[in-house]
Amino acid sequence: MEVADSSSADGAPVQQGDCAGQPGARWLVRSSSAGGGAVLLVNAHSGKCLAVETRTAPGRPAGPRVEQWGCADHPGVNFLLDSREEHAWIRTTLSSLTAPCLEVENATTRSGAPIVLAPCEEQKGIAFRQRPDRTGNEIRQDDLSALYGYDDGAVTLFRFPANPSGGFEVPRTPYVSPTGTWNFRESGLTTGDFNGDGLRDAALFKGAADGSAALLTLLGTKGGGYAAPVKTWERPPGNWWGSQTKLTAGDYDGDGRDELAAFYGYTDGSVSLWRSETSAQGGFLTPTVQWSAPKGTWHFDESHFVSGDYNADGRQDILLFKGTRDGSVTFSTLLGTDGSGFSAPHTSWSRPPGNWWGHEARLTAGDYDGDGRDEVVAFYGYGDGSVSLWRFAADAQGGFEVPAVVWRAPPGTWTFRHSHTTSGDYDADGRQDIGLFKGENNGVAALLTLHGKAEGGFGNPMRSWERPPGSWYGDHVELPGT
Numbered sequence: 001m002e003v004a005d006s007s008s009a010d011g012a013p014v015q016q017g018d019c020a021g022q023p024g025a026r027w028l029v030r031s032s033s034a035g036g037g038a039v040l041l042v043n044a045h046s047g048k049c050l051a052v053e054t055r056t057a058p059g060r061p062a063g064p065r066v067e068q069w070g071c072a073d074h075p076g077v078n079f080l081l082d083s084r085e086e087h088a089w090i091r092t093t094l095s096s097l098t099a100p101c102l103e104v105e106n107a108t109t110r111s112g113a114p115i116v117l118a119p120c121e122e123q124k125g126i127a128f129r130q131r132p133d134r135t136g137n138e139i140r141q142d143d144l145s146a147l148y149g150y151d152d153g154a155v156t157l158f159r160f161p162a163n164p165s166g167g168f169e170v171p172r173t174p175y176v177s178p179t180g181t182w183n184f185r186e187s188g189l190t191t192g193d194f195n196g197d198g199l200r201d202a203a204l205f206k207g208a209a210d211g212s213a214a215l216l217t218l219l220g221t222k223g224g225g226y227a228a229p230v231k232t233w234e235r236p237p238g239n240w241w242g243s244q245t246k247l248t249a250g251d252y253d254g255d256g257r258d259e260l261a262a263f264y265g266y267t268d269g270s271v272s273l274w275r276s277e278t279s280a281q282g283g284f285l286t287p288t289v290q291w292s293a294p295k296g297t298w299h300f301d302e303s304h305f306v307s308g309d310y311n312a313d314g315r316q317d318i319l320l321f322k323g324t325r326d327g328s329v330t331f332s333t334l335l336g337t338d339g340s341g342f343s344a345p346h347t348s349w350s351r352p353p354g355n356w357w358g359h360e361a362r363l364t365a366g367d368y369d370g371d372g373r374d375e376v377v378a379f380y381g382y383g384d385g386s387v388s389l390w391r392f393a394a395d396a397q398g399g400f401e402v403p404a405v406v407w408r409a410p411p412g413t414w415t416f417r418h419s420h421t422t423s424g425d426y427d428a429d430g431r432q433d434i435g436l437f438k439g440e441n442n443g444v445a446a447l448l449t450l451h452g453k454a455e456g457g458f459g460n461p462m463r464s465w466e467r468p469p470g471s472w473y474g475d476h477v478e479l480p481g482t
Contacts, residue, residue: 149184207242265300381416
């Protein structure tokens, strides 16, 4: 099911559509205050609810209709999921209707066919099956990927499967490079669905000290792993230095296939945002500059960027964290558009000198409360060995509000330079969670999960995977989004 044209309007009709590439085709199941097992079906794009509308409206068919409406105070937003082995019937709880089940009209396979109400017996079009969410590999539950660099010039891509409680299991190694073939300090990692098949893929940026660079794609497999890497873009020496590059990925134009974005800093104090579209095979096309700042205006080593759908329009956006060496900071959002670019930066939250140092911050983003709009979390380290997680809620325009501390660790308990953060739905509840890599100077390491809550906070950290001294050094680790 999808909201027609992925509309965010009240009263937009609901119809049958392709599952891939349609922002309005993703639905979140939420418990309803009506009780009795009733649920709300919330559209992840619009944040509004599937509803049975019984009121008459000009130009609309007579009788009850299946539409999208705001979730609050609408009598037709409550449904029962009637499990039938490999599928389910979706029943309205409105007792006045003699035909309570949702059906694809006439059981047709045509895209755009309306969703209507029908009796629940002997109807082929009432059998609905939940497709796995495209945030994970094969199943809706995310895993955690990490790139590790060794002193002998090798790297390994580790994949940590998540267990039902959202903790992490012993990692697998879908890619191990030969020794002497990689320069970890010039390399990077991000993840996304680059070929639009609903599985998460990995992108490796392979840089070198001579300024040569390449992008490799590892396609996600149905077993939850990755296929062998395929090189799809490269530059000769003197062109791209990985130490001046930060990566992220997202579906910025809403076509169902993620693109790659690179934030690049130059020695003259200028920066550029580059975007690489992807092919149907998940390869990367020649990147183009989407936005630039003039020389002398940015400190790249104090700055960050991260992707998320901050205005809940179904397209990913870019947040730029502009830090300076005096401890001032500014947040600017570049909204994804229907075309191939971004809107001009829109500045929201900022702090004066002496408040936020970018080299003490790491960013991640996700829909932690399940409302259909992504938030940003900043992992911040202090000189006394304490750390905090700051949550920035986004507004309807994609700007950011004053942050709140949602978790902190006491002094002397963390080594920030060996630690990282990333996001994923690790317990498969429809809300993003925080993954923390806690490293120490002696090579001790652990992974912790903070579960996202519907009210906007996080649960207490849950420790799962861990390693003894001499095993994992955090300054040799890169997670997506760090």
